[in-house]
Amino acid sequence: MDYENILTEEQDGILHITINRHTKLNALNKATIKELHEAFSEAKEDHDVKVIILTGSGEKAFVAGADISEFADFTPEEGRELAAEGQASLFDFVANFPKPVIAAVNGFALGGGLELAMAAHFRIASDNAKMGLPEVSLGVIPGYGGTQRLPQLVGKGRAMEMIMTAGMIDANQALQYNLVNHVTSLDELPELALELAQKIMKNSLVAISGAIRSINANYQDGVNGFEVEISEFGHAFGTEDFKEGTSAFLNKRKADFPGE
Incomplete structure (x- = not known):
């Protein structure tokens, strides 16, 4: 299937899904969330796909956040629907995906971007990566699972601090917090993701x-x-x-x- 906002490439049982909105720092909009759901749905039914590697295009961002312009004027009910639909169609869908999903975080992973990375089964990062949930600086809270998955990964106290301060942490801090499993250079990130995927594929x-x-x-x-x-x-x-x-x-x- 042809997509406007993502790229997909399957090779030797590994499906590479790349969010491809680099001029927008790969920000998530409704269309991108829909396309990601479709790509994962196809991968679920494709017996040739064994492992998924999820990343962003370019060298600056995995996903720099949600597209705020789409929901700046929403009512409370529309906000609830936005979170519920997004969680069901993408974030929970990825978290419960029956095939391994590796997030290769290549740069900024903020807001919905970090929430997407946290929905993956585990994360690796380039050394230029920066992660955070800045939603409270906009007067809202994380709505795509961030308040649930971040404490599971880093602990309640650190999650509270990250969310309350709306600050970013770098890749090495994310490694220390157990938010990511490995940190490597930007150039070596795709190869590390590939190596991990190939190790996984040796097993049942x-x-x-x-x-x-x-x-x-x-x-x-x-x-x-x-x-x-x-x-x-x-x-x-x-x-x-x-x-x-x-x-x-x-x-x-x-x-x-x-x-x-």
Whole structure:
């Protein structure tokens, strides 16, 4: 499918999704959110896609925020609808995506941009990256999951400080806060993302989907993550990947997972 605001390229099982509004520092507008949802929906059904790498175009920004001009005149009800629709169609959709999603943060990740990066399963960053949730400086709060995911990643106190001050942290501080897993140079960021994706693809993607569901369950109100883990663990025993993985281990050979 042809898109106006994003680029997609699939190679050897890895789908690269690039937000391509570099003149706007890749700011998220409604059209871009819709296109990202469509790209992820297609990837979900495409058996050739095993891992997704999400990044921004250019050298300045992953996503510098939401397009404020689109909602500056919204009513309270329109604001609630904006947050609910965005979370359902993109941010929660990515967080619960059954295939691994790596966010390669190449520059500014602010507001909705940081919220999108936090929705990915984990993040890596270039050393020029800067991250923050500046919404309170506009008289609003993060509305795409920021008040929920940031405390999960960095802890309540640090999240409170970041949100209340509306300040930015650099890549090394983000690494110290456990907001990102790795920091590298801007030039080496795509290669690091690729290396991590290739490592993931050596394993059972069926099992990884179960692990994603189990990990996410721990953060759902009223859901017992241990029970979900037990269920997913048991389910794995009925998969072809389990048969292949155990057979390969016992026969001292490399596993060739069928993905079933």
